[in-house]
Amino acid sequence: MTAVLDVSGATVRYGGVAAVDDLSFRHEAGGVIGLIGPNGAGKTTLLNVLSGAVRLSAGSFALNGQDLSARRPHQIARHGITRTFQNLQVFGSLSVLDNVLLPRVARGWGTALGDMVRLPRAHRRITAEREVAAGLLDRVGIAEYADTPAGSLAYGLQRRVEIARALAGDPALVLLDEPLAGLSRSESTDLAELFTKVADEGVTVLLVEHDVASVLAVSGRVLVLDHGRLLADGTPDEVSANPDVRAAYLGEE
Ligand code: ATP
Numbered sequence: 001m002t003a004v005l006d007v008s009g010a011t012v013r014y015g016g017v018a019a020v021d022d023l024s025f026r027h028e029a030g031g032v033i034g035l036i037g038p039n040g041a042g043k044t045t046l047l048n049v050l051s052g053a054v055r056l057s058a059g060s061f062a063l064n065g066q067d068l069s070a071r072r073p074h075q076i077a078r079h080g081i082t083r084t085f086q087n088l089q090v091f092g093s094l095s096v097l098d099n100v101l102l103p104r105v106a107r108g109w110g111t112a113l114g115d116m117v118r119l120p121r122a123h124r125r126i127t128a129e130r131e132v133a134a135g136l137l138d139r140v141g142i143a144e145y146a147d148t149p150a151g152s153l154a155y156g157l158q159r160r161v162e163i164a165r166a167l168a169g170d171p172a173l174v175l176l177d178e179p180l181a182g183l184s185r186s187e188s189t190d191l192a193e194l195f196t197k198v199a200d201e202g203v204t205v206l207l208v209e210h211d212v213a214s215v216l217a218v219s220g221r222v223l224v225l226d227h228g229r230l231l232a233d234g235t236p237d238e239v240s241a242n243p244d245v246r247a248a249y250l251g252e253e
Helices: 043-050 073-079 096-107 109-118 118-137 155-167 183-198 212-218 237-243 243-248
Strands: 005-014 016-029 032-035 058-063 082-083 173-177 204-208 222-225 229-234
Touching: 005 043, 016 043, 016 058, 016 222, 016 229, 032 043, 032 155, 032 183, 032 212, 043 082, 043 173, 043 204, 073 082, 082 155, 096 118, 096 155, 155 183, 183 204, 183 212, 204 229, 212 237, 222 237, 229 237, 229 243, 237 243
Parallel strands: 032 204, 032 222, 082 173, 173 204
Antiparallel strands: 005 016, 005 058, 222 229
């Protein structure tokens, strides 16, 4: 069976330090994959690799059987891996709808320019894209804010805008970098439920998060990184019972 994500011997070196060190794993089913580990374990570096922002020093990764390790970020996004960032990156002065519309329109830019000379067709295309974007806002629970400037929303809702925008690229795999940071407990619980919903709709979610309890609650599989290597890999129950994880990560003997 072709894996959704196949990471093979992935290594990223910064000078003498391997931020990701000969890491290999395959993921066949969809669902939410939690990626946890202590500070400096290599989690963000791995997300940067999978989104094309950082090149591997060695190894490779493939999405649905297609090697993407030499591709540039926009190509990787087109092939089906999109992401959110640790620091919110919404366009504050644009409406919520336009934030989500933008990647869809930008993706078909060549076609849109061609369509300019045939305005009725361009108009139909934009109308169709607006409907798709509105549907995405509905999926992530922010339809009522479609016309509101994104920057004026509460922080937790802006996180949803970012997630809707990542989904706007029709990804097979979405990478979420600490999406729960800075949220209240109830916002956090609500947003974590959204990850399960997105996964149920067929998008594999790779969730990097410091809030371990939330990761264990929503993930079907949990990967634990330590010093760029896989320390543990299993169901939430297996991982939380693993003595190596408890010693290295939870500081227990
Ligand atoms: P955190 O949970 O604190 O965000 P992390 O697990 O995401 O940590 P990374 O940010 O991926 O870890 O960092 C892994 C290692 O690589 C760390 O030792 C870090 O200092 C190092 N590192 C990351 N980016 C760079 C860089 N651009 N240049 C040099 N070293 C880097």
